[in-house]
Amino acid sequence: MAMTGVLRPGLAQIRVLDIDAAVKHYVEHVGLMKVGTCGDGRVMLKGRDEFDHHSLVLRPSDQAGFDLFAFKVESDEALSAFEKRLTAYGVEVTPVAAGEQPGFGRRIAFTLPSGHRIDLYAEVARADEIPDVENPYIWKSVPHGMGAIRMDHILLYGPDIDKNLDIFENCLDFKLAEKVDDPEGNVFAIWLTCSNKAHDIAFVRHPEPGKLHHVAFFIEDWNAIGHAADVMVREDIAIDLGPTRHGITRGQTIYFFDPSGNRNEVFAGGYTFYPDDPVRTWSFDQVGRGIFYYERALNERFLGVVT
Ligand SMILES: [Fe+2]
The missing domain is CATH 3.10.180.10 (2,3-Dihydroxybiphenyl 1,2-Dioxygenase, domain 1)
Incomplete structure (x- = not known):
């Protein structure tokens, strides 16, 4: 596209x-x-x-x-x-x-x-060390740790996310890929994309403004998710949930915490989004499966622990 x-x-x-x-x-x-x-x-x-x-x-x-x-x-x-x-x-x-x-x-x-x-x-300099561009290897040096490929997306918590949605759609031409409605039919959570990724930024409605739920790093595939979990155990990193899958975006995932308590995610997969796709909508009674597909239930930390 x-x-x-x-x-x-x-x-x-x-x-x-x-x-x-x-x-x-x-x-x-x-x-x-x-x-x-x-x-x-x-x-x-x-x-x-x-x-x-x-x-x-x-x-x-x-x-x-x-x-x-x-x-x-x-x-x-x-x-x-x-x-x-x-x-x-x-x-x-x-x-x-x-x-x-x-x-x-x-x-x-x-x-x-x-x-x-x-x-x-609009402008940013090239890094000193960039991926090969001539006869490239798949990586320049052997990946280490969980093997983060790139910073991928962020999930933020705050009030008035319906107003955020209006700004992203009307001022910045983002598309709404998926949403969760609360039992009264109000917007509870939104996944927005400017690309053909299933999401580039997402918001969950929350009374306190300006909160971080997680910053996510893209890794290769389901095998890399398993390897990341092995790294987390070996390095005694606090795991929030996973390895599992999201119903929303269909990404494979682990939520975990950095030493300051900021939540991270390693994320693999996710469907390809095209700008003429319809919005996928989840009702509140199905949100557990939407967020944690295998568990089919939210844990309390998903809604309550933010930085
Ligand atoms: Fe995420």
Whole structure:
């Protein structure tokens, strides 16, 4: 499919309590690569199959959680056009100067009704170490840890997610792939895509604004999910749930926690989405199977534990 406008997720910045423990977790265990350190102590990381400068930033803080999630758009003209559309819609847009994150060009930032900061950018430098592009091997060096390929998507918790949906559909041309309705018929959860992935960002309705449920890393397949579970046990990583499968997106998954209590996911598979697909809708009585397909029930942590 032709991809225009917003191309893909490109950057997540989260807060961690102990930067050394966090770097060890994400590099040695999840399998990301350390790119470097910003002047203010933030650490930049990337997946082994990513070309961009970095895709995950860990910011030292006394409280774990979510700072921002950013999408790459196709051109600077597209960035200006999205800025106009957001402003016309009534969303306050703030410019972020080029270089605020090493390698990144100018960004625009705005806050969703759910309390989450979203950035858009058009320019980002290539990483020093990128995947082979001439006669490529499937990987440049043997994958380590859980073998994270790329930062894939994020699930965020907050209020007014129906308003988020309207902004993503009307200002940014995202498509709603799947949703869960509550018993009264109101939107309880949404899975949105700007690509042909089953989701690039998702939201669950929650009273507190600005919360992180998980940031997800793509891995190869079901065998890689099993290997990731073996890594989690060997390294004594707290597992939330899995290995299992989602009914929603059909992805294969494990939820687990970083040393600061931020939830991570390793995710494989998922169906191919096309922009003319109908929305898949789940009723509240089936949400257990939607989230955890084999267990067919939510655990309490899915709804209650966020950072
Ligand atoms: Fe996920």
